[in-house]
Amino acid sequence: MQLEYIGAFDVVLGVLARFWPVWISLVLVMGASFAYKKRLGLYGQLFDSSVGIVGVGICLFWLFTAIFASTVSPFNPLVQIPIMKDALPGAVEPQSGLVYLFGGDKLARDVFSRMVYGSQIVLIIAPAATGFALMVGITLGLPAGYYGGRIDTLLSFLANLVLAFPVILLFYLLVTPGIMETPIPYAMAGLFFLFPIIFFSVLFWTRYKKRPDRLYILMGLTLIVGGWVYAGLVFDADPFRIIHIDPNQLNIFVAVVFASSPGVFRIVRGLVMDIKTRDYVAAAQTRGESPWYIMLWEILPNARGPLIVDACLRIGYTTILLGTLGYFGLGLAPESPDWGTAIKDASRLLRSFIHPALPPTIALMSFVLGLNLLADSLREQSMKD
Amino acid sequence: MLSFILRRLGTMALTMLCLTLVVFFLINLDPNLKKLAISQTEMHTSAEQLENWLVNHGYRQNFFSRYGQWLGIVPKQPVTDPATGKPTRRFSFCNDPVEPTFSGVLQGDFGCSTKFKTTVASKLFPALGATGILMFWVLVVMVPISLLIGILAGMREGSRTDRTLSVASIASTATPEYVSGVIFTVIFASWLGLLNGSAASASRGITFYNFTLPVMTLAIYGIGYIARMTRASMVEVMTQQYIRTARLKGLSFGSVVVKHALRNALIAPFTVIMLQFPWLLTGVVIVEVMFRYQGFGYTLVEAAGNNDIDLLLGCSLVSVFIVLITQLISDVGYAFLNPRIRVQ
Numbered sequence: 143m144q145l146e147y148i149g150a151f152d153v154v155l156g157v158l159a160r161f162w163p164v165w166i167s168l169v170l171v172m173g174a175s176f177a178y179k180k181r182l183g184l185y186g187q188l189f190d191s192s193v194g195i196v197g198v199g200i201c202l203f204w205l206f207t208a209i210f211a212s213t214v215s216p217f218n219p220l221v222q223i224p225i226m227k228d229a230l231p232g233a234v235e236p237q238s239g240l241v242y243l244f245g246g247d248k249l250a251r252d253v254f255s256r257m258v259y260g261s262q263i264v265l266i267i268a269p270a271a272t273g274f275a276l277m278v279g280i281t282l283g284l285p286a287g288y289y290g291g292r293i294d295t296l297l298s299f300l301a302n303l304v305l306a307f308p309v310i311l312l313f314y315l316l317v318t319p320g321i322m323e324t325p326i327p328y329a330m331a332g333l334f335f336l337f338p339i340i341f342f343s344v345l346f347w348t349r350y351k352k353r354p355d356r357l358y359i360l361m362g363l364t365l366i367v368g369g370w371v372y373a374g375l376v377f378d379a380d381p382f383r384i385i386h387i388d389p390n391q392l393n394i395f396v397a398v399v400f401a402s403s404p405g406v407f408r409i410v411r412g413l414v415m416d417i418k419t420r421d422y423v424a425a426a427q428t429r430g431e432s433p434w435y436i437m438l439w440e441i442l443p444n445a446r447g448p449l450i451v452d453a454c455l456r457i458g459y460t461t462i463l464l465g466t467l468g469y470f471g472l473g474l475a476p477e478s479p480d481w482g483t484a485i486k487d488a489s490r491l492l493r494s495f496i497h498p499a500l501p502p503t504i505a506l507m508s509f510v511l512g513l514n515l516l517a518d519s520l521r522e523q524s525m526k527d
Numbered sequence: 528m529l530s531f532i533l534r535r536l537g538t539m540a541l542t543m544l545c546l547t548l549v550v551f552f553l554i555n556l557d558p559n560l561k562k563l564a565i566s567q568t569e570m571h572t573s574a575e576q577l578e579n580w581l582v583n584h585g586y587r588q589n590f591f592s593r594y595g596q597w598l599g600i601v602p603k604q605p606v607t608d609p610a611t612g613k614p615t616r617r618f619s620f621c622n623d624p625v626e627p628t629f630s631g632v633l634q635g636d637f638g639c640s641t642k643f644k645t646t647v648a649s650k651l652f653p654a655l656g657a658t659g660i661l662m663f664w665v666l667v668v669m670v671p672i673s674l675l676i677g678i679l680a681g682m683r684e685g686s687r688t689d690r691t692l693s694v695a696s697i698a699s700t701a702t703p704e705y706v707s708g709v710i711f712t713v714i715f716a717s718w719l720g721l722l723n724g725s726a727a728s729a730s731r732g733i734t735f736y737n738f739t740l741p742v743m744t745l746a747i748y749g750i751g752y753i754a755r756m757t758r759a760s761m762v763e764v765m766t767q768q769y770i771r772t773a774r775l776k777g778l779s780f781g782s783v784v785v786k787h788a789l790r791n792a793l794i795a796p797f798t799v800i801m802l803q804f805p806w807l808l809t810g811v812v813i814v815e816v817m818f819r820y821q822g823f824g825y826t827l828v829e830a831a832g833n834n835d836i837d838l839l840l841g842c843s844l845v846s847v848f849i850v851l852i853t854q855l856i857s858d859v860g861y862a863f864l865n866p867r868i869r870v871q
Contacts (some may be wrong), residue, residue, distance in 0.1 A: 193694070299538075303545055308808045309823075312841075314831035315550065319556030420540045462703045469705045469813065470828070489709050489817060496713045503706045504829070511701035518697055 145225070146234040148241060153232045157254070163210040163251025164362040168202055184450075187523040194519035204505075207258055208265040215255035216240045219479040221249040231497050247484075248491060249477075252334050253299065256479040257501040264509065267391070268460040271398040272453060273499075275460075276340045279406025284437040286407070287414025298411070301404035309401055309463065310470070316397040317473040322389050330396045332376045332402075339368035348435040366448040394473040398463055402456060409452055413445040420444075447524040454517035458510040467508055481506040530861065535851020539851045541846065550843045551594050554788050560586055563834045565639055587850030597638060597840065620648050632844065643831060647841045650826060655845065658811055658822035660733065661741060666809065669746040669753065670800060676750070677757025677796065682784055684762045699751030703717065706746040706811040715740060726818040736823055741818045745810050760795035764788045794864045801857035805850045830845050 148156070175198070179186035188194035207214060214393030217223075217240065226246035227237060233242045244253040286294040304312075321327060350357040365404040375392065387395070417423065418441060418453075428435045467473050468482020469489075476483070481502040488499035553559075554702070563586075572580075581587050585604070588596075593602030604627050621639035630636045637647035648857040680692035702710075715722040725736040762769065765788055773783045812824030823842070830838040 234730075299542075303542055306542055306546060306850045307811075307843075308805060308850065310809045310812045311550075311827065311831075311843055311846060314827075316552040318559070320556060321553070322559045324556055326556075458701065465703060465705060466813065470816075478540060485709060486704055489705070490716060491711075492709065492712050496717050499709045499713065503709050507702050507706050510617050510703075512697055514697045514701050515694075518693075526666070 144230060148228065148232045148234065150232070151241055153241075156241055160214050160216065160243070160254070161207070162214050164203060164206040166310075167206045167210075168199065171202060172199065180301050182186070184520070185524060187526075188516070188519055191519050191522065194523070195513050197512050197517075197519055198513030200508055201516055202269055204509045204512070205263050208261040211258050211262050215252070215258040216243075217252040217255040219251060219256040219259040220477055222249050226250045226252075228495055244431070245495075245497040245499045247487060248495075253484075253498050253501050257481070257505050259479040260481045260484060260502060261506065261509070263474075264461050264464060267464060268457050269376060269394060271395055272402065272457045272460050274334055274338065274395075274399045275403040275406050275456065276449070276453060277341050278334055278403040280410050281337050281341050282403075283407040283410025284414055284442065287411040288418055288433060288437050288441070290415075294411070297407070301407045304400065304404045305408075307401075308491045312461075313397055313472055314468070316400065317393055317467060318411065319390075322393055323376060327396050328390075330400060331392055334396060335372050335375055339364065339372065342368065342433055345438050348432060348438055370490055389474050390397055394464070394467060397467075397473070398460055400462065401444065402460060405456070406452070409448065410445065413448060414441055416499065417441045417444050438451065451517045451521045451524070454513050454520060458513035458517075461506065461510050461513075528859075528862070532855070535855050535858070539855065540637065542659065542851060543847055546847050547598075547840065547844060548594060551597065552590075554839055555586075555593075559834050560594060563641065563836065566833060568780075576813070587811060592609065595631075597631050597837070599629050599636070601629075601631075602627040603630045604772075637841045640830070640835050640838040642833040642835040647837050651823075651837065651841050651845065654821065654823045654826040655786065655862070657820065658815070658824065661745070661811065661815075661820065661822060662807065663737075664742045665745045665749075666800075669743055669749050672746070673750040673753035674755040674757055674793070674796060678761055678784070678789065678792065679762025680754065681758035681765065682788075684765065689758075692754070696751035696754040696758075699747050700755070701751075702809045704744050704748055705773050705817065707747045708740070708814060709739055710815045711744055726820040741820055745807065745814045747809060749807065752806075753799055753803065756799040757792065757796045761788065761792040764792040794861070797864060798857045798861050801853045801860065804853040808846055808849065850869035 172195075174183060175186065176189050179189045188198055217235075223235060223237075223246075226233060226242055227245040227250040228248060229242050229250075231243065231245040234240075234247060235242060241367060242252050242254070244257070247253055247256070282297055286297040314322075316327075346357060346360040346364065350360065370380065371385055375387055376381030376388065380386065403454060414437070423436060424441055426440050431440075464480065465482035465485065468478070468480050468484070469485070469486045471486060474480055474483055485499065485501035485506070487496075488502070531832075560581055561577060564580045565572070567578065568580050572634045574815075578587075585593070590603075592601050596603045635648075637651065639645075640647050641649050643650050674697060676692050680689045680696075683689060722740050726737050726741050728737050770783060770787055773787050774780070810825075811822065812827055814820070815822045815824035816828055823845070826838065829835070830842055
């Protein structure tokens with residue numbers, strides 16, 4: 143049976159039309175942000191430069207694509223329609239009449255839908271893993287930079303140990319099917335996921351220990367929410383069955399947090415060593431504030447600029463790491479629609495078909511580019527004051 | 528200075544010891560050993576036979592004694608042949624000692640590769656040589672281009688050249704090797720047909736035709752980063768008093784840049800270039816797998832995929848050594864280049 147094709151112009155139009163919920167949300171959010179940019183602080187200042195606008199735009203585009211993935215994509219990313227095997231872009235699927243906008247891959251799945259669904263995986267794992275890495279890096283970097291001495295020597299040695307590992311080797315050792323049979327990933331997850339709970343507990347404790355009314359509410363919330371998420375992620379024992387993570391995703395998650403928290407640690411440590419010589423820290427010390435109060439409420443807020451910039455860059459870097467994992471077929475399921483796996487599958491067949499390779503590569507590149515542009519203009523804006 | 532280097536070398540040895548111990552532990556996890564036994568024996572062997580294979584090849588000895596043997600501080604014991612009861616070699620394809628001897632990494636014996644059926648040394652060092660050639664060409668391409676971009680961008684901060692080049696370098700840092708590799712292959716190999724999409728033939732002889740794509744792919748990711756660092760350094764130098772003095776005494780802009788700014792602006796990128804090596808190492812793995820170039824990265828992936836214990840240990844030792852030695856060189860070199868820095 144012969145497939146029918148639509149022209150290149152119709153393909154472009156079709157792609158643009160499929161993204162309609164994304165365009166609407168983009169226009170709404172960008173328009174509102176632009177109109178109220180004076181009142182939005184650092185985020186509003188981003189809209190003063192074209193680089194910032196482009197960066198925010200690309201990031202929001204992928205965010206909304208991930209949110210509306212089921213509406214945007216015409217097909218299920220895992221379903222194979224045999225007749226569409228290696229179909230060229232613009233081929234019409236005979237039964238539903240819908241179009242394989244970017245063609246079909248070697249397993250006859252819709253490349254466009256896979257690219258759209260791939261954004262979901264990236265936009266869940268990359269920011270979350272970066273968040274945990276930030277928590278671990280901050281909680282360990284603050285005391286290392288503030289106290290110095292032996293604790294600094296020990297923590298820095300450990301951080302350098304991890305940093306001396308080439309990332310790829312680390313992944314080959316930590317993200318294997320074999321290691322999931324051992325308790326190692328769960329032990330690491332148990333350790334890493336403790337850090338946010340510790341961080342917020344200490345944060346509220348140091349601030350509100352003289353005001354029990356606030357303290358009890360905030361500590362109670364931290365422990366309940368933290369414990370709930372902790373039980374769901376580490377032991378897969380969420381009583382409400384809302385938080386659930388597959389063992390292989392947990393493995394990836396842990397490996398990515400492990401690989402990127404030493405970097406955060408080094409940055410936080412350097413910032414703290416610089417900031418602790420300031421007058422306001424000396425003033426707090428003279429007032430008799432506890433060391434952890436000074437670290438969390440005097441030093442950390444003043445280190446936020448570089449940390450926000452680093453977080454943006456780090457989400458991009460984590461996206462690249464996830465792609466690397468997918469490219470080497472580590473951790474993620476072989477039929478998973480994430481961009482790295484798609485690039486791996488397509489790059490083996492470049493000699494015969496190039497169309498399955500381009501959408502995931504361009505998607506990954508544009509998302510990381512958006513984050514880097516965002517980080518660059520954030521840095522520029524925070525340098526101004 | 529000498530005591531600084533010695534202390535750093537001491538830390539380096541300690542780090543390598545810790546890291547190899549961690550790698551040794553992770554590779555020798557029970558599921559990994561089972562995988563190795565399955566791949567080394569014939570199909571459909573029973574669990575008992577697999578266990579026998581592991582015992583016969585010495586994988587069931589005490590963990591620390593095996594690590595000591597690999598390191599060369601515990602004598603390597605030959606295994607006894609179950610049929611004859613005599614001591615015999617572990618693997619027939621390697622020159623393992625028949626008598627207990629100290630034969631580990633410290634003595635220069637890297638062990639035995641189960642995947643390639645040869646000694647690790649005879650597989651690893653040619654691969655390192657091949658990667659060395661690739662790295663050399665990458666550096667030859669990457670360093671001049673990135674320095675040039677950085678200097679041109681940082682020369683006049685905020686100008687149109689600066690904006691364009693900055694966005695271009697940001698774009699290049701957003702392009703990991705597996706993305707640029709695919710895009711370049713599509714453009715230069717599939718559409719234009721100018722270059723070869725595989726570098727498998729490069730191990731027999733390097734030509735422009737088969738070696739350009741890997742070098743280009745590997746260089747592009749680093750170019751943006753080094754260029755941005757050079758730009759930042761150049762911008763800082765251009766605001767210094769001595770540059771204003773040089774301008775005010777009537778020197779032309781070009782000669783100020785070349786004679787006064789350049790030398791001071793190139794100190795910071797030196798560190799960055801040296802610290803790029805660990806990043807290049809990951810890139811090398813991706814590029815060598817993508818373009819099928821038989822180098823260090825390819826060997827690493829093969830070793831990891833087949834759980835080739837000694838070869839993977841050798842690979843990790845080499846890569847960790849490269850990371851640490853480049854850090855040391857960058858610190859020492861920085862102190863030499865910048866007289867304002869003194870190491871204690």
